[in-house]
Amino acid sequence: MGVFALTGGNHAPMQIVATMLKVPALFLLTLLVTGPSLYVFNALVGSRLAFRSMLRLIVAALAVMMALLASIGPIVAFFSFTTTSYPFMVTLNVIVYATAGFLVWDFFSKHCAGSA
Numbered sequence: 001m002g003v004f005a006l007t008g009g010n011h012a013p014m015q016i017v018a019t020m021l022k023v024p025a026l027f028l029l030t031l032l033v034t035g036p037s038l039y040v041f042n043a044l045v046g047s048r049l050a051f052r053s054m055l056r057l058i059v060a061a062l063a064v065m066m067a068l069l070a071s072i073g074p075i076v077a078f079f080s081f082t083t084t085s086y087p088f089m090v091t092l093n094v095i096v097y098a099t100a101g102f103l104v105w106d107f108f109s110k111h112c113a114g115s116a
Helices: 002-007 012-044 051-082 086-113
Strands: none
Touching: 012 051, 051 086
């Protein structure tokens, strides 16, 4: 995501490092904030997963998300080097994250459905 900074500007290395730190931190903080409510909501809809099993499933979903984003990284990097349009890059990143999110949602829902 931070590769676009290489196309111009003096702070490119700092931008890449910041992105490498903030994206995993965002996912982990989201897990900390939403994990307990996700467990409660799943229990209310009939999931029989214990808290540790639910936590393992969430961590697996995060791993799938990171793998998907890493696999799409070269495509985003290619467009980062071939365009100068920042709005296009923002839109591309939103599409990439949304696509990966929907795929992880499908992964998560299939594995939660098997536990009921």
